[in-house]
Amino acid sequence: MDNLFIREIKINWNKVGDDNYVYDITSIRSVNTIELNSNVTFFVGENGTGKSTLLESIAIAYGFNPEGGNRNFNFSTMDTHSELHQAITLVKGTKRPQGNFFLRAESFYNVASKIEDYRDGDNYDDYYRSYGGKSMHDQSHGESFLALMQNRFREQGIYILDEPEAALSPQRQLSLLMLIHNLAKKGTQFIIASHSPILLGIPGAVIFSFDDGGITEISYEETESYKLTELFINHRQLVLNNLIEESES
Numbered sequence: 001m002d003n004l005f006i007r008e009i010k011i012n013w014n015k016v017g018d019d020n021y022v023y024d025i026t027s028i029r030s031v032n033t034i035e036l037n038s039n040v041t042f043f044v045g046e047n048g049t050g051k052s053t054l055l056e057s058i059a060i061a062y063g064f065n066p067e068g069g070n071r072n073f074n075f076s077t078m079d080t081h082s083e084l085h086q087a088i089t090l091v092k093g094t095k096r097p098q099g100n101f102f103l104r105a106e107s108f109y110n111v112a113s114k115i116e117d118y119r120d121g122d123n124y125d126d127y128y129r130s131y132g133g134k135s136m137h138d139q140s141h142g143e144s145f146l147a148l149m150q151n152r153f154r155e156q157g158i159y160i161l162d163e164p165e166a167a168l169s170p171q172r173q174l175s176l177l178m179l180i181h182n183l184a185k186k187g188t189q190f191i192i193a194s195h196s197p198i199l200l201g202i203p204g205a206v207i208f209s210f211d212d213g214g215i216t217e218i219s220y221e222e223t224e225s226y227k228l229t230e231l232f233i234n235h236r237q238l239v240l241n242n243l244i245e246e247s248e249s
Contacts, residue, residue, distance in 0.1 A: 003039075003093060003095070003187060004036055004037075004039065004093050004189050005092060005093050005095060005097050005158040005189050006036055006058070006062065006090050006091070006092060006093070006158065006189065006191070007035070007036055007091045007092065007093055008033060008034070008035050008036065008090070008091035009033065009034040009036070009054075009058060009088060009089075009090060009091075010032065010033050010088065010089040010090075010091065011028075011031060011032055011033070011084070011087050011088055011089075012087045012088075012089065013032070013087065014087075015086055015087035016083065016084065016086075016087045017083065020083055020084075022050075022053065022083075022084050025048075025049070025050035025053060026213040026214070027045065027049050027050045027051075027210040027211070027213060027214055027215050028050040028053065028054055028084070028210075028215070030213065030214045030215070031214070031215050034208070034215065036189075036191070036206070037206060038204060038205060038206040039184035039185075039187070039188065039189050039190065039204070040180060040181075040184050040189075040190045040192070040202050040204060040205040040206070041190065041191045041192070041205070041206050041207075041208065042192050042193070042194055042199075042200055042205055042206070042207045042208065043055055043191070043192070043193040043194075043208050043210060044193075044194065044195070044200065044207055044208070044209050044210065044211075044218075044223050044224070044225065045209055045210030045211045046210075046211055046224070049210035049211055050210050051193045051210045052162050052163075052193050053084065054084070054210075055160060055162055055191065055193045056085075056104070056162070057084040057085040057088050058085075058088060058090070058160065058191065059102040059160045060085035061085045061088040061089075061090050062090060062158075062160070064100075064102035064160065065102070067104065068101075068102045068103055068104045069101065069102060070099075070100050070101050070102075070152075071100050095156070095187075097156060097157050097158045097189075098154050098155065098156040098157050099152065099153065099154035099156070099157030099158075099159075099188075100157055100158050100159065101148075101152055101153065101157075101159050101160075102159075102160045102161075102162075103145075103148070103149070103159070103160070103161045103162065103164055104162040104163075144167075145164065145166075145167045145168060145172075146168060146172050146175060146176065149164070149176060149179060150175075150179060153179065153183055153188065154183075154188070155183060155186040155187060155188055156186065156187045156188060157183070157188045157189075158188070158189045158190075159188065159189070159190050159191075160190075160191045160192075161190065161191070161192040161193070161194075162192075162193045163193060163194060163195065164176060164192065164194065164199070165194060165195070165196035165198070165199055170198060173196055173198040173199055174198060176199065177198060177199055177201070177202055180192075180199070180202055181202050181203060184202075184204070194225075195225050196225065197223070197225040197226045197229040200220055200223055200225055200226065201220055201226075205220075207219070207220060207223060209222070209223070211224070
């Protein structure tokens, strides 16, 4: 834990208004402290369980723009983030990160557009070298995702990712898996919200589940992403028959 850039997440509920909607998210409401003890931490859970809300609040508390980018990005397309970040205290390590980025799948287009705005003058080649050699908008959605991560992510950095698999094929998810794994071995820290049974398999990752009304550490094999994928692959026809019967009943 001494080598992590974020070692602990504390929530002071006295700083959250009584009428704030985060009180309706039972998984978050039940927690005051989360300790991080791995260079790769995953938040998993069904839609609406609060994993992205907490991830976003951690990112803002660390100094990131709510819509994403590195800590120098400062823009707002639409304010949709919760006030939870105001109640969060991050216990940080002693090291200073050599790189940083907050990637949100849902607002990536806005970040890609802001990258264009930040380009100064005509130094096209130098500027876009950090983004795969060309504008994010001149690449496919999946290409731009992977290009940014392959070119911007560095050793000894910190990266907060919200569903980074959203635009990636299974093959490119494997590429991202190896990128994260190799960087984590060299001191980079990742905090990731994900549904991907591929990414969740990163060796040494700690997985926190937001299901069942709390935040609990679980194994890879206990994640719903793994269990449902395994069930479908091994018993595809049975699963399909049951789904079809239920839809017709």
